[in-house]
Amino acid sequence: MMTTKTIAITAATGQFGTIALDLLVQRKANVIALVRSPEKISNAQARKFDYANIEGQVEALNGVDTLILVSGNEIGQRFPQHNNVIQSAKKAGVKHIIYTSLLGASNENTVKSLAGEHVATEQALKESGVPFTILRNTWYTENYTGSIGAALANNAFYGSAKDGKIASATRADLAEAAVNVALSEGHEGKTYELAGSTSWTLADLAAEISKQTGKQIPYIDIPAQDYAAALVKAGLPEGFAGLIAEWDVDVSKGALYSEDKTLEQILGRPTTSLADAVKAAL
Structure with missing residues (x-):
């Protein structure tokens, strides 16, 4: 345009x-x-x-x-x-x-x-x-696919999000939406909730990693304080590790679940699937 x-x-x-x-x-x-x-x-x-x-x-x-x-x-x-x-x-x-x-x-x-x-x-x-x-x-899918390497090394995907659903989208999806809004008219005064076309859980992500790598990677849910401690052990600063674990707890309560289809409408297509995002990360 x-x-x-x-x-x-x-x-x-x-x-x-x-x-x-x-x-x-x-x-x-x-x-x-x-x-x-x-x-x-x-x-x-x-x-x-x-x-x-x-x-x-x-x-x-x-x-x-x-x-x-x-x-x-x-x-x-x-x-x-x-x-x-x-x-x-x-x-x-x-x-x-x-x-x-x-x-x-x-x-x-x-x-x-x-x-x-x-x-x-x-x-x-x-x-x-x-x-x-x-x-x-919404949350970037990359926030989670970035942990695939660690999951493969640990033979498991750890987290504290229980079965909380995540309606994520890739950075590219959300960047394209911002560009589409900037290049078109009629968006002034609007607040758009931008969520992925489909939702998934960390168990779904672990299953997708397993499917694409042929390696059995289960999702293991652990208490938030244990997850934070594991992240510190892996080299993350204590404050940031605590935040990541806290975000997972928010996810377990549905903080990143949405059925809003505005993002799909702005893009004119469904958002990138979890399978494609995992493939790109691998």
């Missing part, structure tokens, strides 16, 4: 941002990559941009019509950083902000340790007066 508007994307060297930027370039969009290290961008115009440093943000956003604000990855610092960007975008005259939030962020049953900063950002967007679209992204 051709467009004359200028689209900027933050964190364009990150895993999500890289995919979205490539898609925008492929679709001949007038795109600007907003990054800490502009020299890392070779396929588009790049401007120096840092969530934490408000200095230079307004200048970097000058002439931008639509801003894809990819949520930051510093848990605990996200809201002040996002708010910096929102205020700078308002000053620069940005006409539309698309923000990547969290599935079910304002629900009672959500990924609790992450939801607060997303809800605060959504509120700041609404109060800014800048037209916005909120993309409440």
Whole structure:
């Protein structure tokens, strides 16, 4: 779809941002990559941009019509950083902000340790007066397929999610949805819950790994504190290991289960299947 508007994307060297930027370039969009290290961008115009440093943000956003604000990855610092960007975008005259939030962020049953900063950002967007679209992204399938190597080494997939269903989608699915929204009209003021077309459990994931590798990999559910301890033993920092285990507990309570088909509608196709995601990871 051709467009004359200028689209900027933050964190364009990150895993999500890289995919979205490539898609925008492929679709001949007038795109600007907003990054800490502009020299890392070779396929588009790049401007120096840092969530934490408000200095230079307004200048970097000058002439931008639509801003894809990819949520930051510093848990605990996200809201002040996002708010910096929102205020700078308002000053620069940005006409539309698309923000990547969290599935079910304002629900009672959500990924609790992450939801607060997303809800605060959504509120700041609404109060800014800048037209916005909120993309409440589900968990990346890669968050789980990234553990396949460990599962094969341990001859089991460990977790604490019980039989909680996960309506995940791949990074590529969610990045494409953000690009589709940026390149089309009529999304202002909307909040979209973006979930995968199908849901699966960690036992389903273990079964799929077994099927594709020919190796028997069972799913073994263990108490969250034991899972956190195992992650620390595997080399993860204690705080982060505790968070991962806590996220699994949220999953066991249905925090990542959704039957919403909005993502499928925005993509014009079903999301990537678990089997395809496992195949890609292997």
